[in-house]
Amino acid sequence: MGTTPRTPNEERTRKRRERILDAAFHVFSRAGYRDAAVDDIAREADTSKGGIYFHFPTKESIFVELLDSTADRLISRVERAVEAETEPVARASAAIEAVLGIFSGHRSMARLLLIDGLGSGAMFRVETLRLHDRFSGLIASYLDGAVSEGAIPPLETRIAGAIWFGAIHELVVRWLVADHPAPLEEAFPTLRVLLLRSVGVPAERIASIAGAGTR
Amino acid sequence: MGTTPRTPNEERTRKRRERILDAAFHVFSRAGYRDAAVDDIAREADTSKGGIYFHFPTKESIFVELLDSTADRLISRVERAVEAETEPVARASAAIEAVLGIFSGHRSMARLLLIDGLGSGAMFRVETLRLHDRFSGLIASYLDGAVSEGAIPPLETRIAGAIWFGAIHELVVRWLVADHPAPLEEAFPTLRVLLLRSVGVPAERIASIAGAGTR
DNA sequence: CCATACCGACCGACTGGTCGGTTGGTTCAT
DNA sequence: ATGAACCAACCGACCAGTCGGTCGGTATGG
Numbered sequence: 001m002g003t004t005p006r007t008p009n010e011e012r013t014r015k016r017r018e019r020i021l022d023a024a025f026h027v028f029s030r031a032g033y034r035d036a037a038v039d040d041i042a043r044e045a046d047t048s049k050g051g052i053y054f055h056f057p058t059k060e061s062i063f064v065e066l067l068d069s070t071a072d073r074l075i076s077r078v079e080r081a082v083e084a085e086t087e088p089v090a091r092a093s094a095a096i097e098a099v100l101g102i103f104s105g106h107r108s109m110a111r112l113l114l115i116d117g118l119g120s121g122a123m124f125r126v127e128t129l130r131l132h133d134r135f136s137g138l139i140a141s142y143l144d145g146a147v148s149e150g151a152i153p154p155l156e157t158r159i160a161g162a163i164w165f166g167a168i169h170e171l172v173v174r175w176l177v178a179d180h181p182a183p184l185e186e187a188f189p190t191l192r193v194l195l196l197r198s199v200g201v202p203a204e205r206i207a208s209i210a211g212a213g214t215r
Numbered sequence: 216m217g218t219t220p221r222t223p224n225e226e227r228t229r230k231r232r233e234r235i236l237d238a239a240f241h242v243f244s245r246a247g248y249r250d251a252a253v254d255d256i257a258r259e260a261d262t263s264k265g266g267i268y269f270h271f272p273t274k275e276s277i278f279v280e281l282l283d284s285t286a287d288r289l290i291s292r293v294e295r296a297v298e299a300e301t302e303p304v305a306r307a308s309a310a311i312e313a314v315l316g317i318f319s320g321h322r323s324m325a326r327l328l329l330i331d332g333l334g335s336g337a338m339f340r341v342e343t344l345r346l347h348d349r350f351s352g353l354i355a356s357y358l359d360g361a362v363s364e365g366a367i368p369p370l371e372t373r374i375a376g377a378i379w380f381g382a383i384h385e386l387v388v389r390w391l392v393a394d395h396p397a398p399l400e401e402a403f404p405t406l407r408v409l410l411l412r413s414v415g416v417p418a419e420r421i422a423s424i425a426g427a428g429t430r
Numbered sequence: 431c432c433a434t435a436c437c438g439a440c441c442g443a444c445t446g447g448t449c450g451g452t453t454g455g456t457t458c459a460t
Numbered sequence: 461a462t463g464a465a466c467c468a469a470c471c472g473a474c475c476a477g478t479c480g481g482t483c484g485g486t487a488t489g490g
Contacts, residue, residue, distance in 0.1 A: 012459090016466095034249055037448080037450085038449075038451085039449080048467045049450085049451080050452085050453085050467050051466050053452080054466065055465090058451085059451090115340070132385070132389070136385075162382075163382040163410075166382045166384055166386065167381045167382050167385075169381055170347070170378065170380055170381025170385075173344075177340055190370065194374075194375060195413065197412050197415060199409065199412075227439085228439080231439085253475080253477085254475080263442060264476090264477085265440060265441050265442065265478085266440050266441065269439065270439095273476080432490090433489090433490085434490100435486105436486085436487080436488095437486085438483105438484100438486105439482105439485105441480105441482075442479100442481100443478105443479095444477105444480105446476100446477095446478105448474085448475090449472105450473090451470105451472095451473105452469105453469090453470080454467105454468100455467085455468095456467075457464105457465085458464090458465080458466095459462105459464090460464105
């Protein structure tokens with residue numbers, strides 16, 4: 001699509017942008033949006049503030065682009081993991097596991113996505129909530145599938161999606177802020193059981209999926 | 216206890232502090248911590264910046280004191296609501312309802328407690344997480360009670376507490392940020408069913424409590 | 431009853447520093 | 461040589477915290 005480097009110059013520009021975004025990612029996830037100075041990003045990207053403002057109109061635009069592309073990547077990875085399963089409850093379970101696994105392997109990504117978004121200003125709150133919506137919408141769609149296949153009783157899947165997301169969010173945030181790394185996957189079995197039970201998956205079914213999912 | 220006003224001067228000082236805290240509460244919950252200038256608080260409290268710095272050492276100290284006292288009040292209100300019930304599952308249900316009800320009636324309190332805390336800086340993240348801990352610890356203790364009375368099967372109540380808190384948190388944050396007020400209590404029935412199911416409360420018991428709780 | 435001294439509470443101008451964004455000039459590939 | 465890419469220096473706004481000074485009330489003592 002738009003990724004074809006017509007001239008070497010365009011390629012160079014693309015590389016530079018990428019480098020700035022990478023640096024911004026690191027600085028933001030280390031210091032948070034407010035405390036990250038554009039000069040810091042410039043230093044980390046081996047460029048200058050002016051150089052950055054040639055490629056991006058505002059500091060905010062860097063952050064938004066970073067949030068969006070990161071969320072895109074994350075969601076597509078979850079979707080890919082879920083495609084491996086066919087049965088709706090197993091899909092939901094796979095989604096939970098995928099999210100925890102990805103975050104577990106990318107602490108700073110998690111930090112950026114889940115904590116810094118709410119960082120400051122109405123602007124960001126809206127942006128971050130859009131992100132929450134994408135996730136919980138994804139979950140809700142799996143739950144809708146499970147309902148229509150009769151795997152679980154009918155329920156307000158929008159609310160359930162939000163609840164699932166909130167539960168996962170809280171566990172990840174705790175893991176992020178805790179000093180002791182305390183492996184995130186450790187909480188997965190309990191989380192899976194609670195979430196599946198919450199939407200009315202029968203106990204036997206949970207047990208059977210548990211066998212496939214945990215090891 | 217310490218509330219005896221020895222001299223009229225002490226009383227006056229106490230009043231002044233209180234007035235500053237009230238103003239800070241309003242300004243913080245309107246603008247967020249970072250965007251709230253101490254001058255703004257001074258204006259709202261009908262005093263001056265110097266006046267504020269006579270009573271408080273730093274801007275941060277105002278915020279922390281505000282967070283703590285607000286959380287204290289909130290938690291004690293929840294505990295009082297829960298004391299009315301004796302049966303452990305009903306207690307948990309009452310706790311959920313109480314939290315939603317209180318937040319519903321105090322939007323700005325909720326905003327301050329749940330959103331602005333994560334606002335900025337590691338300092339605050341720690342402070343806010345302490346608050347999350349208090350809540351989810353409270354929930355965990357109710358769940359422990361339910362487990363020991365045999366009302367629900369054994370489970371990792373710490374994790375379950377975090378999950379419950381995360382679920383509630385997410386719903387409240389959505390309600391806070393949404394433009395349309397969309398009554399918070401509306402989500403309560405779904406939330407209660409999902410949370411109670413998640414910890415293994417039998418369906419009949421949930422139904423019986425539902426009758427007592429919703430109207 | 432008044433005058434002097436004193437003090438806690440309070441004020442607002444100022445300081446020091448930070449940081450987003452701009453600008454005018456320079457480098458470099460083509 | 462020409463324009464895209466880049467840079468260092470700079471600007472202006474903002475803001476937490478400080479400081480010298482004011483003021484209303486209270487205590488003292490004559």
